[in-house]
Amino acid sequence: MKQFDYVRPATVKEAIAAAAQPGAAYLAAGTNLLDLMKGNVSRPDRLVDVTHLDGLDRIDRLGDGSLRIGTLVSNADLAHDVEFAKAYPAVAEALLSGASAQLRNAATVGGNLLQRTRCAYFYDTASRCNKREPGSGCDARDGENRTHAVLGWSESCIAMHPSDFCVPLVALDAIVEVEGRGGRREIPFDELHRLPGNTPERETVLEPGDLIVAVRLPAAARGFAAHARYLKVRERTSYAFAIVSAAAALRIENGKIADARLALGGVAAKPWRARPAEEVLKGVSPTADAFQEAAWRALTDAKPSGNNAYKIELARRIVARALTLAAAGTPARIPALPASPFASSGAIHA
Ligand SMILES: Cc1cc2nc3c(=O)[nH]c(=O)nc-3n(C[C@H](O)[C@H](O)[C@H](O)COP(=O)(O)OP(=O)(O)OC[C@H]3O[C@@H](n4cnc5c(N)ncnc54)[C@H](O)[C@@H]3O)c2cc1C
Numbered sequence: 001m002k003q004f005d006y007v008r009p010a011t012v013k014e015a016i017a018a019a020a021q022p023g024a025a026y027l028a029a030g031t032n033l034l035d036l037m038k039g040n041v042s043r044p045d046r047l048v049d050v051t052h053l054d055g056l057d058r059i060d061r062l063g064d065g066s067l068r069i070g071t072l073v074s075n076a077d078l079a080h081d082v083e084f085a086k087a088y089p090a091v092a093e094a095l096l097s098g099a100s101a102q103l104r105n106a107a108t109v110g111g112n113l114l115q116r117t118r119c120a121y122f123y124d125t126a127s128r129c130n131k132r133e134p135g136s137g138c139d140a141r142d143g144e145n146r147t148h149a150v151l152g153w154s155e156s157c158i159a160m161h162p163s164d165f166c167v168p169l170v171a172l173d174a175i176v177e178v179e180g181r182g183g184r185r186e187i188p189f190d191e192l193h194r195l196p197g198n199t200p201e202r203e204t205v206l207e208p209g210d211l212i213v214a215v216r217l218p219a220a221a222r223g224f225a226a227h228a229r230y231l232k233v234r235e236r237t238s239y240a241f242a243i244v245s246a247a248a249a250l251r252i253e254n255g256k257i258a259d260a261r262l263a264l265g266g267v268a269a270k271p272w273r274a275r276p277a278e279e280v281l282k283g284v285s286p287t288a289d290a291f292q293e294a295a296w297r298a299l300t301d302a303k304p305s306g307n308n309a310y311k312i313e314l315a316r317r318i319v320a321r322a323l324t325l326a327a328a329g330t331p332a333r334i335p336a337l338p339a340s341p342f343a344s345s346g347a348i349h350a
């Protein structure tokens, strides 16, 4: 592994100053970053450890009804917070479907948002990869690409974003709070991650030194708690990344869908909000036909980036099924296998 400096700032201000230097990277739990460093894929000159900064590990209910989740809250602590899981069940289900119990105990909110793609060529330094080495080419294009993107990809990069957590967050209009050299600002979740275009190495709109300090779920997101699910298809039933996933949330009033939220995971370089599909659902009855129509709309622009046309049909089916499960009602307990299409429709929450 390349040698690097390690700094442990005492304040957010010091952290930003240290991380704004070229070659610096923030270190949270390190479950992704340290793997990448050991493989020589990421080669920072300086790690800025933020894990001991005060006040970033809190979950706060704000006066306007929104929920503010500090960046250092672990994925497990968040998912097991009973009030959180009741208010945002699809987010809890997505968190519990990710990685393993050990990883969720360590992994942080900010780290999950900014985890890198799992494209095998990105991890293999002998391969050409425009994301790792801009301008070098993309070996995934003619290589093993059955799990790659079907939406928003470019000739430069066909990788997809692997996070589960991000999928319901984008559906529920979460806000990302960032502190940077210019002070504090807020980024709508859908604008955090970038599509690859000609610059796949630029994955987010964050600037050098920008520190994610919190994620906020707006009060309106609670309105979907009665009808919200996350569904994930993976190659193993647990401890595996999504091939395709969907977060579906409905507000049903007098037998009609008053509002709908839908997002897909595993299909693009960013968590994919399916707004045209949401429009199809608003004001109609929650029927199988309406869900099929929404599923078609969600994938209208999809095209294979390689040997992965199957993902388009799979995504349609997962969307229709996630909507059907959401319409049936959020179970009282999270299933033993969260987000699994093989789980009995059983019960959510402790
Ligand atoms: C075997 C394995 C299986 C996994 N399976 C899944 C899965 O099924 N689903 C899933 O969603 N995830 C999965 N993951 C990924 C896991 O969720 C991430 O590794 C984890 O969330 C990263 O969090 P971290 O705190 O360890 O981040 P780190 O590794 O410390 O950091 C990740 C990146 O975020 C940056 N960063 C961290 N915090 C901040 C901040 N506050 N502000 C700005 N930048 C920051 C770092 O500089 C780095 O670039 C898996 C990981 C492993 C190793």
Ligand code: SF4
Pocket: 117, 119, 120, 121, 122, 128, 129, 130, 131, 132, 137, 138, 139, 140, 141, 156, 157, 158, 159, 200
């Ligand atoms: S798909 Fe993207 S991450 Fe994978 S090899 Fe191509 S450029 Fe690299």
